[in-house]
Amino acid sequence: MDRTRRMDLPVRAAVPALFAALAERGVAVLAAPPGTGKTTFVPLALAGLVPDLRPPAPPHGKVIVVEPRRLAARAAARRMAWLLGERVGGSVGVTVRGEHRPGTLIEVVTTGVLLQRLQGDPELDGAGTVILDECHERHLDADTALAFMLDVRAVLRPELRLVAASATADTAPWARLLGGGPEGTGEDGRGPAPVVETDAVSHPVEIVWAPPARPLPPPHGMRVDPAFLAHVAATARRALAERGGDVLCFLPGAGEIARVAGALRGVDAEVLQVHGQAPAAVQDAVLAPADRRRVVLATSVAESSLTVPGVRVVVDSGLAREPRTDHARGLGALTTVRASRATADQRAGRAGREAPGTVYRCWTQAEHERLPARPRPEIELADLTGFALRIACWGEPDARGLALPDPPPEAALRAARTTLHALGALEAGPGGEVTERGRALARMGVEPRLARALLDGSRRVGARAAAQIVALLSEPPPRAAGDDLTAAWRALRREGPPADAHAARWREEARRLQRALGESATGGASATGRSADGGRGRPRPLAGAGGHDDAVAGTVVALAFPERVARARPGQGHLMASGTGAVLAEGSALAAARPPWLAVAVADRPAGSASARIRQAVVIDAEIAREAAAPLLSREDEVAWRDGDVVARTVERLGAIELAAEPTARPDPVRVRAALAEGLRAEGLALLNWTRAAGELRDRLAFCRRALGEPWPAMDDAALLEHAAGWLAGSGARRRADLARVDVAAALRGLLPWECAARLEDMAPERIEVPSGSRVRVDYSGERPVLAVKLQELFGWDAAPRLAGGRVPLTVHLLSPAGRPAAVTSDLASFWREGYKAVRAELRGRYPRHPWPEDPARAAATRRANPRR
Known part of the structure; x- marks a missing residue:
């Protein structure tokens, strides 16, 4: 195919309008449905690489194309290079984690790479145009990148051109933001940014509703019913039999893809598995034309940013994954949800990119009408610790000055700032300015907790080992590797070529992190600041085979997640320092060893479960737990009601884990009274000595309260317990037995206002x-x-x-x-x-000696019987 025909894409007709919008305003929103060429053709045109479609003025600087995913960035770079008849690294380059081949005119990067670059070079020196692709997907990094780029244009680089590219027609929010803020008026009052639209190639897509034959349980947490996955596989087989062309099947995650792939063994087609951790060779194979019919099993990565040639049929499971964060427990997890109607439309459109197609939806039309209209933005769901560090480094710690499509939830941002303060990344106080240590953590290019483990861990176990463990935490091994992180690390360290795509990515990431440590070290102590735990010495190797590896890995993991250091409980399971229970999977290698201490690397909490589920961990000992999680160590006097009496002791804890305790000889009397009051609340007022006089007085006062109301005091248990601590003052009570000495009647009288005390005998005589x-x-x-x-x-x-x-x-x-x-x-x-x-x-017959007058109203009252005759 010649170069001219390669570039004959639908978006071509909209490019002149895009040129004009950028020339006039410097910003524009490009709405172009999937398959029109917005990701690949538009950057070439803006860079002046389309011979018959030159921009009105020569480009000034490189075109930066920003993609939300590594797979999409690599695919976009390869496609553009192919359109030019070149290889990646020439006119078109790519920079993602683990790959850096910058081009001369166009560079495709992920949002994470752009954010990292902006931290060191806010002016984006050498860039002339930035295209933020797939902004409609509402990834947190993409929203942040857009806000930062608008700041750059407003303050540093007004000549920098900015394009927000969306695959949907819902462009109003982006036009308002690019036009100058929530109202979209801009400083010059020119209104929202111009919107340039491209019509989709109009190929009809037939919808086939293909629900399971019987209702199946909905997804729960990460679990998808195997019977439903069997139905998806059966639907894919049906699609192969009923329709021509390749089949693209959408599933929520790599685990479900593997299960459906297994169920498709023996079909007369090549089965490919595409997800974020798929090997580059598989990605290349999916994006290239094929001689044989294919079934492509993919996650949401294939919804809009990748064009898979030959696809005429889509099988949609209707499921997607969203992040969930338990801020109270410090646990994050993905959960399986029903995809939105907008997502379903995006997926269906993949069947009609090249010709008329068909989508098989594994749910009913009635269910479809009840789906949410669009997915929730990630900023509402995700852990905001990395976001909070980025905006603090940017100079907007509360995010109020940033042009974000949606503000961050206050509670989530507050939790993130608390974590950053504990890491030493933010100053104390309401301003919470970023520290030099915080900037050093941000330069590592990983999540702040992992950056802390990298910096502080390198001083304990060495830069190479720390980088390798952090790389393993940022690129988690597949589930098949088991829950013993040390064993996975040991397998990856073996010499020789990488065994799989994960091993290759891990090695590259470990090298990158070690380089980042070296660059940070050149800044000296001022660059890294103090470590959050005081920078103690190297870990003491554990006894037994592989103990040193456990000590090294456990130290780094505990530095990253100190609140997840866990101690075995009597009976079953572990207690994490955060206070959350945690359990190992039955039959796992770690569970068989019954380790007394663990440094938990990966854990989630299934919906409805009180305990976390340990996915990966390292065996450690108490000394490593104390040293690595030192900020959580505390020693305090505790006075509490336990097992039916006051217990006063001095307790040493690691977070919620009790390490040691000894009796306190002279406990604080105020705390003793509070403990006794707690005992009364727990076991009831019957612990007091309710004499007859006290009980009767309570009844009289309760009667007055019922009959007269305020200001007579309430006498129910809850009301009296509010005053219990005051009753105990001066009583000398220090333990359960002493409660019998409290003068309850006097205490009750003490609750009476003076006017009530004076009227008690009149209102309720004894x-x-x-x-x-x-x-x-x-x-x-x-x-x-x-x-x-x-x-x-x-x-x-x-x-x-x-x-x-x-x-x-x-x-x-x-x-x-x-x-x-x-x-x-x-x-x-x-x-x-x-x-x-x-x-x-x-x-009268039964009691003849007592008077029984006929007229009692006139008779004399008596306490005595009649005298005997």
Whole structure:
């Protein structure tokens, strides 16, 4: 194919408008659907490499194309070089982690590389145009890069041209941002940035709804039901049988790709697996035309930034992976979610790039209507520690001055800044300015925790070993490597050519990190600053075979994740310094060894689980745990209620892990009282000595509260426990047994305001004098106050007094001469008239020596029986 025909791409028609927009405003939004050539043709045109489509003015500086993924960056560079009839490294270059071949006119980089470059060279010397590709995917690094580039244009390089390229038509947010901010007015009031649009090649895509025959459990955390993956494989077989062309199948991750690939053994097609860790040879094979029919199993990397030739059919599982961060536990994980409608449309469009196609969707049309409209931006979901360090180094520690499409969540940013302060990367105080150590961490080009392990670990175990372990943490080995990180490291160190793509990437990354350490060391102490743990000596090798390797690897891992240092619990599992329980997989090599201490490298917490799941770890000992996680060491006096009594002791801890404890001879009396109060809350007020007087007083006060309300104090348990610590002051109580000495009645009276104390006897008298002259105790324990008295003592009394200032009638329990209940009334006059006769008839024969007058209302009350005759 000649060069002219290679460059006959749909986006060509929009390039003159893009030239004009950049000439006028210096910024533009390019909306071009997948397959139109926005990623490959537009950079060539802006660099003046399309013979019949020259820019109006000669390009000033290199064109930088920014891609969100390494695979997409390498593919874009290869495609552009192919269009020119060259090799990568000539006019077109590529720079990604592990590969640096800068071109003379165009350089394709990942967003991470651009952000790293901006830290050292904010002006982007030598760059004339920056194209931020696939900005619609809303990756955190891409959003950050756009905000930084707008800052560069506004302050340092107003002549630098900036293009935000999107595969969707939702361009308004980008036009507003590039136009000058949330309102899109710009300093010159010219409104949003110009939008240049390209129509897609119009090839129809038929939708086939292909749900499983029966409902299957939805994904849970990282787990996808094997039966659903079997259905996806069956759908791919069906697509091969029913349609022509290659099949592109979307799955959430490498594990699901491997399982479906296994289920497709024996199909009459080549099965290729494409994901972020796929070998370069596989990536090359996918992007090149093939003689044989293919089934390409891919993650979201193939949604928009890669064109796979020959694809006429898409099989969409409808699943995607999103990050989740547990800020309280310091654990991050990916979780499987249903893909959005926008994502499903992107995937379906891959079937119609070159000709009419078909998409098989493994869900129902009704389910499709219920899907979210678009994916959530990564800034809402991800761990923001790296982002927080970048913006601090940029001079915007709170991100308020950055033109971000969405602001970072406050809680997540606060958690990230707390982590950075613990690493020594940020100054203390509300400003939180970046320290020299923080800048050194940022220059390492890895996540801040790993950068800390690299810098501080190199002083303990040597630069080479530290770089190798950090490279292994930043390029995690495949699941098949097992959970013993030391064993994986040992296998990778073997001499000879790399065994696989992961080994090759690991070696290159280890070399890069070692170079970064060397460059940092040239800056001396001022460049690296103090280590967060005081820079203690080298680790003591562990006993047993391979102990030295464990000590080295464990030290670096613990420096990276001190809160994940874990100690074995009695019974099963481990407790991490963060306070989270953690378990090893059954049957794993580490679980069989039952290690007392671990430095956990990779862990996640499955949805709904209280414990974390250890994916990879290193066996360490207590000394390494103490040294590497030294910032978490504490020694404090603890006074608490434990096992039914006050326990006072001095405790040494590593985070939440208790290392040692000894009794405290003279505990703080205030803390002792607080512990006793906690005991009362835990076990109840029954721990106090409730005398009869105290119980009755509580009942009287509770009655007043019910009848009169405020300011009478509440007497329920919760209300009284609020005052428990005050009751204990001055009591001398130091342990459970001492609680019996507390004068509860006096404590209750102490809760009364003075006006209530003065009125208590009037509102709720303890005793009431009855006509016989007896002073009878009132029972306030029920809903209504009760006066229980022998019937003969009330003769002549036509009404009992009302309590609570006349608000509540007194209920009278009339007792027989033997003290047994005979009648209950709140209206004595009515009882004497109507009820007394029946009681008299029943009891006069049983108690003949007691008076039973016919007219009790006029009879004299008495406490005595009639004298014997």
